[in-house]
Amino acid sequence: QKEVEQNSGPLSVPEGAIASLNCTYSDRGSQSFFWYRQYSGKSPELIMFIYSNGDKEDGRFTAQLNKASQYVSLLIRDSQPSDSATYLCASRPSGSARQLTFGSGTQLTVLP
Amino acid sequence: GAGVSQSPSNKVTEKGKDVELRCDPISGHTALYWYRQSLGQGLEFLIYFQGNSAPDKSGLPSDRFSAERTGGSVSTLTIQRTQQEDSAVYLCASSLGNPDTQYFGPGTRLTVL
Numbered sequence: 001q002k003e004v005e006q007n008s009g010p011l012s013v014p015e016g017a018i019a020s021l022n023c024t025y026s027d028r029g030s031q032s033f034f035w036y037r038q039y040s041g042k043s044p045e046l047i048m049f050i051y052s053n054g055d056k057e058d059g060r061f062t063a064q065l066n067k068a069s070q071y072v073s074l075l076i077r078d079s080q081p082s083d084s085a086t087y088l089c090a091s092r093p094s095g096s097a098r099q100l101t102f103g104s105g106t107q108l109t110v111l112p
Numbered sequence: 113g114a115g116v117s118q119s120p121s122n123k124v125t126e127k128g129k130d131v132e133l134r135c136d137p138i139s140g141h142t143a144l145y146w147y148r149q150s151l152g153q154g155l156e157f158l159i160y161f162q163g164n165s166a167p168d169k170s171g172l173p174s175d176r177f178s179a180e181r182t183g184g185s186v187s188t189l190t191i192q193r194t195q196q197e198d199s200a201v202y203l204c205a206s207s208l209g210n211p212d213t214q215y216f217g218p219g220t221r222l223t224v225l
Contacts, residue, residue, distance in 0.1 A: 004154070032212050043203060043216040044155070088154055092212060098162065099145055099171065100214065102154035 003027055006089050006103035014111050019076040021087050021106050026070070029094025033065055033072045036088040038105065044088055048074070079110040114138065116217030118204050124223045125194055133189045133220045137206030144187050145207075145214060146179060148200040155203060161187060194224045 006023045013019045025033070032051055036044035050056045050063040050072065062075040072091075076083055086105040093101060117136040125131050137144050143162045147155040157171035161181040172178070176194075181187040191198055201221050205214040 006154075008152075034212070043218050045216070046213065049212050090155075097168075098143065099147075099157040099160050099168070100155070101157070102147075104152070104154040 003093075003101045004089055004091055004103040006087075006106050008104055008106060010107040010109055012109045012111055013079050015079060015081060017079050017110075019079045019083065019108055019110070021074040021076075021089075021108065023072045023074075023089030023103055024070055025072070025089075025091045025101075027091065027093050027101075028067075028070065030091040031094065032092040033063070034090040034092075034100065035061075035063060035072075035074045036090060036102075038086045038088055040085070047087075076108075079108075081110045081112050084109045116204055116206050116215055118202075118217040118220050120220060121218065122221045122223075124225065126225050127196060128193055130190065130192045131194055131222065133191075133202050133222070135187045135189070135204030135206075135217060137185065137187070137204070138208075138215060141206035141208050141215075142184070143207045143214075144181055145205040146187070146189050147203045147205065149203060149219070150200045158189070158202075191222075194222075196224050198222060199224045 034049045035047045038044045048063045050065045056063045060077045064073045088105045089103040090100040119134045146158040159179045160168040176192045179189045201219040203219045204217045207214045
């Protein structure tokens with residue numbers, strides 16, 4: 001079982017809709033969770049991180065964390081074609097680890 | 113300010129050759145990470161440096177892989193006797209102190225023929 005799992009997609013949504021991206025993790029001790037966006041041929045860029053159960057909003061993006069169910073999600077409101085990219089979910093394992101464990105990513109396409 | 117830089121951007125080599133990949137982190141960042149990303153896959157952790165501490169090498173896939181960080185700044189990842197399965201994009205990231213804010217470089221695309 002992979003430590004961080006994502007639906008690889010592709011996920012297609014129309015412009016203006018809400019895109020919902022989901023991720024589950026296996027290390028119950030993980031404390032920090034991240035969403036990165038990666039455009040084709042580019043490096044990942046951090047969108048949001050979340051530590052606590054519940055929702056965290058930043059502009060059009062909302063990260064949701066449910067530690068009991070071990071899932072993290074990212075909602076993108078008013079999706080734009082420029083949001084089309086691969087979205088990587090990551091966790092930082094428990095203990096003193098500093099490196100991130102990544103899922104394989106979900107490819108999102110926002111249709112104009 | 114300048115971000116993380118990596119060189120070369122692309123490297124094509126023959127099976128069995130050694131390669132060196134370079135990472136120049138953001139100035140002042142004490143932590144440096146190497147990851148690799150195979151086609152269509154997520155990032156796989158390789159090695160982590162923090163200041164003058166011993167590096168965390170737990171992600172290196174074999175003893176053909178090694179890395180060093182000179183003067184707490186530039187890092188070089190060396191792959192000896194390259195194999196075709198080493199073909200991937202090698203990404204470097206750095207962070208200031210908080211490991212939860214890692215900034216990635218553009219990567220080096222390695223192709224082993």
